[in-house]
Amino acid sequence: MSSASKSPWLLHYNASSCNGCDIEILAALTPVYDVERFGIINTGNPAHADIFVVTGGVNEQNKAVLKNIYDQIPEPKVVVAVGICASSGGVFRECYNISGGVDTIIPVDVYVPGCSVRPEALIEGIVKALGVLEEKRAAMEAKK
Amino acid sequence: MYPPELIAILILLLVPVSAAVLLAVFKPDLVRNVLAGITSVIIIGASVFLAWKALIAPVSLTLEHTEWIGMLLFIAEIGVALVILGLSIKYRKILPLLLSVIQLILILILEFFGIAGPHAMTTFTVTGLSAVMVLIIGIIGTLICVYALGYMKDYHDHQIGVPVRKRYFFALMFLFLSAMFGLVLFNNLMWILCAWEVTTLCSFLLIGYSRTPEAMKNAFRAVWMNLIGGICFTLAIFFLLRINTPVNLLSVTDLLAFPNVSALTIPLAFIAVAGLTKAAQMPFSTWLTGAMVAPTPVSALLHSSTMVKAGVYLLVLFAPLFSQTWVGIFLALIGAFTFLATSALAISQSNAKKVLAYSTIANLGLITACAGIGTAEAIMAAILLIIFHAVAKALLFLCVGAVEHKIGSRDIEDMDGLLVRLPLLATMMVIGISGMYLAPFGMLISKWAALEAFLTAPLGYVFIAILAFGSAFTIFFWTKWLGKLFMRMNRPPAEKIALHISEKLSVIVMGVLVIGCCLGFPAIITGVIIPYLNGIHPYFYLGNKGFFYFDTLVMLGLMAFILLFLVIGAFLGSREGRTIAPYLGGRAVDSEGRFLGSLGVYKEAKTSNYYLEEYFGEKVLLKPSWVISGVLIIVMLVLGFMGVMIWI
Amino acid sequence: MDIMFIVGAVLFLILAPILGGLLTGCDRVLTARFQSRVGPPLLQPFYDVAKLWHKEKAFSNPVEIIFTTAYLVLIAFSGAMLATGGNLLFVFFSLALAHTFLILAAYSANAPYAHIGAERELLSVMILEPILILFAAGCFLVTGSFDTYHMLIQDVPGIIYLPGVFIVFIAVLTLKLRKSPFDISTSHHAHQELVKGVTSSLSGRSLAKVEIAHWYEMMIFLSMILLFFAGYPVLSAVAIILVFLLEIVIDNIFPRVTWKMTVKSLWIVTLVFGVGNIVVLGILGGIV
Numbered sequence A: 001m002s003s004a005s006k007s008p009w010l011l012h013y014n015a016s017s018c019n020g021c022d023i024e025i026l027a028a029l030t031p032v033y034d035v036e037r038f039g040i041i042n043t044g045n046p047a048h049a050d051i052f053v054v055t056g057g058v059n060e061q062n063k064a065v066l067k068n069i070y071d072q073i074p075e076p077k078v079v080v081a082v083g084i085c086a087s088s089g090g091v092f093r094e095c096y097n098i099s100g101g102v103d104t105i106i107p108v109d110v111y112v113p114g115c116s117v118r119p120e121a122l123i124e125g126i127v128k129a130l131g132v133l134e135e136k137r138a139a140m141e142a143k144k
Numbered sequence B: 001m002y003p004p005e006l007i008a009i010l011i012l013l014l015v016p017v018s019a020a021v022l023l024a025v026f027k028p029d030l031v032r033n034v035l036a037g038i039t040s041v042i043i044i045g046a047s048v049f050l051a052w053k054a055l056i057a058p059v060s061l062t063l064e065h066t067e068w069i070g071m072l073l074f075i076a077e078i079g080v081a082l083v084i085l086g087l088s089i090k091y092r093k094i095l096p097l098l099l100s101v102i103q104l105i106l107i108l109i110l111e112f113f114g115i116a117g118p119h120a121m122t123t124f125t126v127t128g129l130s131a132v133m134v135l136i137i138g139i140i141g142t143l144i145c146v147y148a149l150g151y152m153k154d155y156h157d158h159q160i161g162v163p164v165r166k167r168y169f170f171a172l173m174f175l176f177l178s179a180m181f182g183l184v185l186f187n188n189l190m191w192i193l194c195a196w197e198v199t200t201l202c203s204f205l206l207i208g209y210s211r212t213p214e215a216m217k218n219a220f221r222a223v224w225m226n227l228i229g230g231i232c233f234t235l236a237i238f239f240l241l242r243i244n245t246p247v248n249l250l251s252v253t254d255l256l257a258f259p260n261v262s263a264l265t266i267p268l269a270f271i272a273v274a275g276l277t278k279a280a281q282m283p284f285s286t287w288l289t290g291a292m293v294a295p296t297p298v299s300a301l302l303h304s305s306t307m308v309k310a311g312v313y314l315l316v317l318f319a320p321l322f323s324q325t326w327v328g329i330f331l332a333l334i335g336a337f338t339f340l341a342t343s344a345l346a347i348s349q350s351n352a353k354k355v356l357a358y359s360t361i362a363n364l365g366l367i368t369a370c371a372g373i374g375t376a377e378a379i380m381a382a383i384l385l386i387i388f389h390a391v392a393k394a395l396l397f398l399c400v401g402a403v404e405h406k407i408g409s410r411d412i413e414d415m416d417g418l419l420v421r422l423p424l425l426a427t428m429m430v431i432g433i434s435g436m437y438l439a440p441f442g443m444l445i446s447k448w449a450a451l452e453a454f455l456t457a458p459l460g461y462v463f464i465a466i467l468a469f470g471s472a473f474t475i476f477f478w479t480k481w482l483g484k485l486f487m488r489m490n491r492p493p494a495e496k497i498a499l500h501i502s503e504k505l506s507v508i509v510m511g512v513l514v515i516g517c518c519l520g521f522p523a524i525i526t527g528v529i530i531p532y533l534n535g536i537h538p539y540f541y542l543g544n545k546g547f548f549y550f551d552t553l554v555m556l557g558l559m560a561f562i563l564l565f566l567v568i569g570a571f572l573g574s575r576e577g578r579t580i581a582p583y584l585g586g587r588a589v590d591s592e593g594r595f596l597g598s599l600g601v602y603k604e605a606k607t608s609n610y611y612l613e614e615y616f617g618e619k620v621l622l623k624p625s626w627v628i629s630g631v632l633i634i635v636m637l638v639l640g641f642m643g644v645m646i647w648i
Numbered sequence C: 001m002d003i004m005f006i007v008g009a010v011l012f013l014i015l016a017p018i019l020g021g022l023l024t025g026c027d028r029v030l031t032a033r034f035q036s037r038v039g040p041p042l043l044q045p046f047y048d049v050a051k052l053w054h055k056e057k058a059f060s061n062p063v064e065i066i067f068t069t070a071y072l073v074l075i076a077f078s079g080a081m082l083a084t085g086g087n088l089l090f091v092f093f094s095l096a097l098a099h100t101f102l103i104l105a106a107y108s109a110n111a112p113y114a115h116i117g118a119e120r121e122l123l124s125v126m127i128l129e130p131i132l133i134l135f136a137a138g139c140f141l142v143t144g145s146f147d148t149y150h151m152l153i154q155d156v157p158g159i160i161y162l163p164g165v166f167i168v169f170i171a172v173l174t175l176k177l178r179k180s181p182f183d184i185s186t187s188h189h190a191h192q193e194l195v196k197g198v199t200s201s202l203s204g205r206s207l208a209k210v211e212i213a214h215w216y217e218m219m220i221f222l223s224m225i226l227l228f229f230a231g232y233p234v235l236s237a238v239a240i241i242l243v244f245l246l247e248i249v250i251d252n253i254f255p256r257v258t259w260k261m262t263v264k265s266l267w268i269v270t271l272v273f274g275v276g277n278i279v280v281l282g283i284l285g286g287i288v
């Protein structure tokens, strides 16, 4: 386990979610779940982030923003789609303005289903993401 | 055969005047350029020679038949007063009119009833201090004149309504230099007064060059404030003549050696007021901030090498006398207060020339404070400040002037990314700004010297407190300007408008001078300032004064080395890597740094620097500052009349 | 003597980041406990920096590489100067220069948040300046020199003469540990504006350098406490620990201090205690 997975910094973006999942993400930061135990910090800034946590089914307005934020995160980076909306569009999948999941716009590494996700599931998903992060980092090193 | 020093002095005094006359006659640009160029070379040569001679040993020369020179200067003085009088009548300005009448009467009384007979005295003295001034006027002053040759072409292209009067302009610029040389070389206070009045007149005419209503208003403000200074100077001479002593107190050298300082407090107080007006200290600061309506070379000249430096020169010259009096302490208080207030005011300004103006006043305030304290360390700090300020400020003005013609604005907010748009000028500007406040440039050495001088002075803790807060403001307003230059580097470069060769030359030479002064500061201290101080304080020895240790030189050197290394690194270092777009909530960015709005339109996100006007605005600070400094001046005069001395 | 100086400088350059990182770790754990959380491992700051170091090289403007390097190098240089008993004014000058570079790095990013962050960082430099000058002046009045060396060999600890300056010093430490005010700070708390202001556009190695520079700076400011208790090592150690704990407490009970409040409150403290101290000392004629 290298330093990459010991200090994953999150960036959370709400791509037209109903806010249900977002509240659960914030709950994960509270004393009850305390994700800082794993060195996780909610940065709010793509330049600092490693793990991109996205909620919601992505509508027309935030497609470009989602793509842009993704580009602004330096490698290695992992995308976690949180909630069934983010994973597949969920109940909004058929809406005229919804793309139907984060992976229609950017590559997603970990899907965390649920409506809304439970903090435990979220933490589990992020721990999974750490594994992916580790792999990506190893791939990056190997390329050099 | 005349000694070479005398010839150099005569060149410095007479060549600029003659050049002024010639420049006033010949109209073609080519003749003017050649003439100004040749004159500048001669002046620079003569001033370097004279300064070199004076640094080896102070020069003092006595001429035999000086009555006719005195007469000539007297006529010049009357002429000056009459010109101001005439213009005041023409433009219906009551205050300047009144003051010039008073001045005229005073001069006439002085000439015909004041002096019992011609005293024998040294005619010219060139000490370390005047040598420094000669170099500043000779090199920086002429460089500014050279710069103006190119600048004025663009100026008239930009200012359509302004009548082209270049002959008049350049004649005045060179006349100004002559007057300044006189001011620092003469030993007779009456003659110095004459040079003093000529500088007032020149600055008045140059500020009003464009003849717009605003220019005229500001020109008259400058003239009435400086007339107050002139009157105070004359009064100082009056009071000096009233002192009953065989010593000729009109001779600066004799005056400085006069043992009974307690008899001198009244003239000293008046001299202090004269110096304060010319150095644009509070409450007289508005004439200098108003003077920025003039073409930029004029501002550069007024701020760096002439006018305001005349004021502080006078104060530093008499600093040894101030050091023993309460007049000096109050003078220092006014200076320190001005430093604090104008540094704060500079924060609220976005007009580059105005920021420079306030920073000039602030630095002069520091010099005034040092002069008022008048101990050996303080004088040293003052001279260092004079030197470093002159070069850095001249450079900055020249840059701002040229930049204004290229980007059409002198607002700091419009200078973002200048380093990409106008690389040469912006680099020079960075050097100038760093020279004003950043380590390891010279200004810090002087700040340090000032700190130490304050710490060992009576009432020093007051000055320390003022300096502490003042320099905090200084850091704030300079850094935010500096930052603007580095901002928005993705902007397209400005379309190529060639810089005039004269502008380029002056700017580059000035930039080199700033760095040179920084590297050469140990030489300046040991070679110029210490000998000068030893002339005043025979036992002054720097070694045990706690600074200028070898160690600190090493530290400075190390720091410079680190910086050099970094600059080289910046040029050679690898730039590989991915450029990510600036972040604004994930908004998409186009190639010019504009952000995509929700309606599909790209818009520029404009953020501006902090100006904190509710705290530091002119509306908030100016009036209280006038009141406080006014009270301080009155107290100083009262103390002067009471003749209170300091006993330590 | 000279050898001692060099050894001191080298020791500082090596030890300061280690200690600084550990202290930051302690701070994060303690703060978490205050909020009844478990908190990260003690070595978390080191993990963070190691991770940042291995990230992709990405920047919004390539000059920021050189600016952040300059920031780190100059901060370390000031620390080394302090450790060799060097001139206090020089330490402060070079600190100011270092911060100018950090601010320039933020300016050069061309981003709105970074710009506002730079302005506020600049404000914090401005807030600090008078205190540093008063501190230097106080040392001069006590020892007759700006060299910290003289302060260290003082018989009587400096705090006897400079209690006011010490109070001011503690007050500004909150600023220098980058914890408060929330709309300037770049600490790891969740509660801040401007997505980390001055560092908002830095990533990867640049950010790692800034982080290490913070550790150095923290050690510089904490070791300046030594100057107040020179000659009493145990007392100094206790003082440093107490001050550090106090800072964490202050940070946790005043989480929403804005920069305006900071300027006003810190400058009032400076005026009352700092200037007051110097004036009293000045009237008494200094110590030397």
Ligand code: SF4
Binding pocket: A017, A018, A019, A020, A021, A022, A055, A056, A082, A083, A084, A085, A086, A090, A114, A115, A116, A117
């Ligand atoms: S998954 Fe459910 S809770 Fe989450 S955003 Fe979609 S609808 Fe809301």
